[in-house]
Amino acid sequence: MKRLAPVLFLCFAVAPLAAGLVYALLYSLGLVGALSSGFTPVYWQKTLTDGSFWASLGLSAAVATVVVLLSTALALLLLVWLRPLAERPRTRFLLHFPLAIPPIIAAFVSFQWLGSSGMLARIAYLFGWIAHPDAFPPLINDPFYLGVGLTSMLLTFPFLLLLFLNHYQAANLLQLSQLASTLGASPAHINLRLVWPVLLRRTMPTLLLYGVFLFGAYEVPLLLGRQNPAMLSVFISQKFSKFNLADLPVAYVATVVYALVVVVFTAVFLQLNKSTRQTHL
Amino acid sequence: MDFLDIKNIQKSFGGARVLNGITFGLAEHQTLAILGRSGCGKTTLLKIIAGLLDGDGQVLLQEQDISALPPQQRGIVYLYQETLLFPHLNVFENIAFGLRLRALPEAEIQSRVGALLESLGLAGHARSMPTALSGGQKQRVSFGRALIVEPRLLLLDEPFGALDTETRGAMQTLFKNIAARQGITSVFVTHDLKEAVLMGDRLGYMESGLLHIYDSLDAFAADEKTGMRQEIEFWKKFKPFQS
Numbered sequence: 106m107k108r109l110a111p112v113l114f115l116c117f118a119v120a121p122l123a124a125g126l127v128y129a130l131l132y133s134l135g136l137v138g139a140l141s142s143g144f145t146p147v148y149w150q151k152t153l154t155d156g157s158f159w160a161s162l163g164l165s166a167a168v169a170t171v172v173v174l175l176s177t178a179l180a181l182l183l184l185v186w187l188r189p190l191a192e193r194p195r196t197r198f199l200l201h202f203p204l205a206i207p208p209i210i211a212a213f214v215s216f217q218w219l220g221s222s223g224m225l226a227r228i229a230y231l232f233g234w235i236a237h238p239d240a241f242p243p244l245i246n247d248p249f250y251l252g253v254g255l256t257s258m259l260l261t262f263p264f265l266l267l268l269f270l271n272h273y274q275a276a277n278l279l280q281l282s283q284l285a286s287t288l289g290a291s292p293a294h295i296n297l298r299l300v301w302p303v304l305l306r307r308t309m310p311t312l313l314l315y316g317v318f319l320f321g322a323y324e325v326p327l328l329l330g331r332q333n334p335a336m337l338s339v340f341i342s343q344k345f346s347k348f349n350l351a352d353l354p355v356a357y358v359a360t361v362v363y364a365l366v367v368v369v370f371t372a373v374f375l376q377l378n379k380s381t382r383q384t385h386l
Numbered sequence: 387m388d389f390l391d392i393k394n395i396q397k398s399f400g401g402a403r404v405l406n407g408i409t410f411g412l413a414e415h416q417t418l419a420i421l422g423r424s425g426c427g428k429t430t431l432l433k434i435i436a437g438l439l440d441g442d443g444q445v446l447l448q449e450q451d452i453s454a455l456p457p458q459q460r461g462i463v464y465l466y467q468e469t470l471l472f473p474h475l476n477v478f479e480n481i482a483f484g485l486r487l488r489a490l491p492e493a494e495i496q497s498r499v500g501a502l503l504e505s506l507g508l509a510g511h512a513r514s515m516p517t518a519l520s521g522g523q524k525q526r527v528s529f530g531r532a533l534i535v536e537p538r539l540l541l542l543d544e545p546f547g548a549l550d551t552e553t554r555g556a557m558q559t560l561f562k563n564i565a566a567r568q569g570i571t572s573v574f575v576t577h578d579l580k581e582a583v584l585m586g587d588r589l590g591y592m593e594s595g596l597l598h599i600y601d602s603l604d605a606f607a608a609d610e611k612t613g614m615r616q617e618i619e620f621w622k623k624f625k626p627f628q629s
Binding site: 276277280281283284285286287288289290291294298299302303306 | 458465468487
């Protein structure tokens, strides 16, 4: 069974993905599919010189990076205040609750709260902060992707908070903090020099992988983001679902580039993780 | 007045009384070894002295009432049974931790940590991470990290409990030498009779939240509950194998 397990994993997990990727590559080079007419680099040239493709790629990377950074900072700050309460079952339940919400539901909730005539706009109008509900600043389909960012953070930081809480316990940080305080560390010193660095080192692999997950997020940017530029997954979906058959190879090129970016990123992360484990934890 | 004065320390967890009015004094440069079984309240007492736990009563150090001070302002370092080295820092940075908190000049940190590493026999391990060290080496780093901040009082909570016999003996000798050389004042709790006798200038026995301090080693040995007399009797009866 020990020998069979890797084979099964290769057959059912790796092979279908690899086959799909190879098919996408062949399609993008004009070697297979409805538009197949022999090898051609034209679709790659078309995609790689298309500004909207690079805008989508950059936008996805920026949203993923900003959301992971802000969620990490928020979760680390909340850890300081919530940790003493986190051992209570009710608090634990409340912390787990947001994880049960699917992204599509979170997107709808954000739509209701952040829309131009949404609940926040009505509250602002009620308190007289704005002249009429429509005067509320756009947070949905906005040019700065604030709606997407806020909703993604809403989904991300509870997960990170729980991750940090679990690692806090596993790393024995309560006792380490007590010891540090007897060495002269103030609460701020303890967070800055001990708790946060230890937690970030321990969770870096998960944070990076979560960034990859956000890089490919679909439902939230589809509902709350702009269509142009769209995040990469929405861009690819647009190309796939358009009636223009000539856009299909472009979608495949974007898919291959997206996969390559993720593979390179994962390889770098694995190398980083390996050296971090060897030298630090 | 003693260097350390503990007055009527009391502590309960829920309804259970753990410390029942502990009072004792300790002169400067002395080590008080407290013997007691697991769960007798030794750790709770040390944590209250260090400021890591709240308790009723008074803790006076050099005639200053420090009962209300947070741990970082007491000048008391607490050493756990586990070495608790900071996992993200190498040996040098673990030892330098307390000095960096005090924002000392880099040259001074380098020189003081370097000298201490030398005296602890760890000069070759300055850049090693804690995971690369043996139990004894970790314990020496832990000591170094505590000693370098020159604490007014050192609290040791069964610090050698997790070590093998040989390493434990070496660490006891090392601590005795350093304590004598640097004039350290310390409270050393243990459940090991031999260790208590070896380490303490003064001896105490803790039971059911009460601490009794003995005037002499003879008084300690004479008290049935310390187990010292039984230990002596055991070794008197012991007959070595004869070929």
